[in-house]
Amino acid sequence: xxxxxxxxxxxxxxxxxxxxxxxxxxxxxxxxxxxxxxxxxxxxxxxxxxxxxxxxxxxxxxxxxxxxxxxxxxxxxxxxxxxxxxxxxxxxxxxxxxxxxxxxxxxxxxxxxxxxxxxxxxxxxxxxxxxxxxxxxxxxxxxxxxxxxxxxxxxxxxxxxxxxxxxxxxxxxxxxxxxxxxxxxxxxxxxxxxxxxxxxxxxxxxxxxxxxxxxxxxxxxxxxxxxxxxxxxxxxxxxxxxxxxxxxxxxxxxxxxxxxxxxxxxxxxxxxxxxxxxx
Numbered sequence: 001x002x003x004x005x006x007x008x009x010x011x012x013x014x015x016x017x018x019x020x021x022x023x024x025x026x027x028x029x030x031x032x033x034x035x036x037x038x039x040x041x042x043x044x045x046x047x048x049x050x051x052x053x054x055x056x057x058x059x060x061x062x063x064x065x066x067x068x069x070x071x072x073x074x075x076x077x078x079x080x081x082x083x084x085x086x087x088x089x090x091x092x093x094x095x096x097x098x099x100x101x102x103x104x105x106x107x108x109x110x111x112x113x114x115x116x117x118x119x120x121x122x123x124x125x126x127x128x129x130x131x132x133x134x135x136x137x138x139x140x141x142x143x144x145x146x147x148x149x150x151x152x153x154x155x156x157x158x159x160x161x162x163x164x165x166x167x168x169x170x171x172x173x174x175x176x177x178x179x180x181x182x183x184x185x186x187x188x189x190x191x192x193x194x195x196x197x198x199x200x201x202x203x204x205x206x207x208x209x210x211x212x213x214x215x216x217x218x219x220x221x222x223x224x225x226x227x228x229x230x231x232x233x234x235x236x237x238x239x240x241x242x243x244x245x246x247x248x249x250x251x252x253x254x255x256x257x258x259x260x261x262x263x264x265x266x267x268x269x270x271x272x273x274x275x276x277x278x279x
Contacts, residue, residue: 004193004226006210008033012042012218018104019053026202026220029254033198033222035247036174038063038119038259040202040220046112054105059278060096061269062127063259064173067092068154068180068241069115073107079279082133088114089138091154093169095122099269099278100131116202116241122173123248124261132171140168148187152180156244159192176245183208183233191229191242199223200243207234 012024024042028034045051057079067074071088078094079101086092087107094102106113122129142153144163151160153167156177167179175197183189183206193199201221207214208221209232215221221240223229231238253260258269272278 002226004223004229006221007224008222010220018055022050036121036245041117044114051113057103059273060257061099064095064120066118072110072113078102084135091136093134095132097129097131149189150182154178174245179242183238185237188232195227197244202241205239206237
């Protein structure tokens with residue numbers, strides 16, 4: 001068995017997107033160590049003014065989004081006729097493919113909001129595929145608990161200690177997998193990992209201890225290669241999103257909501273959107 005170690009730590013930066021929504025963002029469009037994950041946004045505030053404007057209609061092409069809510073609610077609508085709503089614990093998935101226009105708005109009764117949106121790259125061969133959408137309520141996700149940890153699998157296969165789960169979302173590109181892990185204070189858990197995949201951990205509560213350093217909230221842990229990762233929680237425990245995926249190792253051209261392989265494809269996406277072809 002070859003143990004993974006943390007090779008890099010990236011801290012999220014405060015930003016605003018949509019209609020002034022306050023977020024903490026880690027962008028990895030050109031970062032080989034995050035491939036195929038393009039971006040991680042954490043939305044967390046008890047103040048409605050920080051998120052009330054939501055994300056009014058906007059376009060996407062060439063990537064997928066996965067929104068996972070811990071608390072509060074989000075409503076999705078798009079120009080393909082899809083609409084849905086998730087509450088705390090649920091997830092929404094969208095594959096933009098060749099082009100979609102959608103909105104994501106907080107529900108009117110959401111006084112506080114805590115959730116994440118991930119951008120996952122589509123391989124070159126699928127960037128112009130038809131758009132798709134799916135809602136997954138909290139009760140449809142896979143859950144398990146042990147003395148040392150609690151695991152929720154959203155996408156992909158996961159083994160943490162004796163807990164073995166398969167998330168219901170099978171549509172993520174690049175065999176990407178996502179899970180929510182809570183490790184009890186002072187405990188260490190072993191996460192099985194395919195050796196060739198990118199494996200990341202985004203800490204959102206507590207801390208992960210590595211070589212006596214406490215890596216706390218809003219930090220992304222990027223691991224090296226190996227078939228397992230031992231995660232040790234600090235004195236207050238640790239909560240983190242686990243992310244995996246097969247690196248695409250393809251060129252990335254990015255402009256706003258478009259993620260393609262070349263600048264010429266970005267120019268074409270802009271022209272298609274401006275000429276109404278996304279509709």
